[in-house]
Amino acid sequence: MKTPSEEVTDTIFLSKWSSQTLCAGAELGVFDHLSRDGTRTASDIAVETGLDPTLLYRLLRASHHSAF
Numbered sequence: 001m002k003t004p005s006e007e008v009t010d011t012i013f014l015s016k017w018s019s020q021t022l023c024a025g026a027e028l029g030v031f032d033h034l035s036r037d038g039t040r041t042a043s044d045i046a047v048e049t050g051l052d053p054t055l056l057y058r059l060l061r062a063s064h065h066s067a068f
Contacts, residue, residue, distance in 0.1 A: 021062040030056065031063075 002010070025031050033045045042057035049056070 017062075021059065025059055025063050028059075030059065 028049065028051065030045060030049060030051070033048055034040055042060055043053045045051075045060075046053035046056045
């Protein structure tokens with residue numbers, strides 16, 4: 001079990017990571033290419049944006065996890 005201090009540190013770190021991840025996606029224009037029904041793949045969006053598909057997949061996964 002984590003101490004209260006460790007919990008606060010984790011929250012601060014994760015919050016900073018989340019905001020940086022979301023900021024990167026927004027600056028790259030990635031989120032403009034997503035669909036509401038989730039049928040788009042990272043590879044599809046990578047072709048349209050000129051980004052590396054593997055790195056884009058990681059960014060999208062990180063963004064998804066930070067939204068919850």
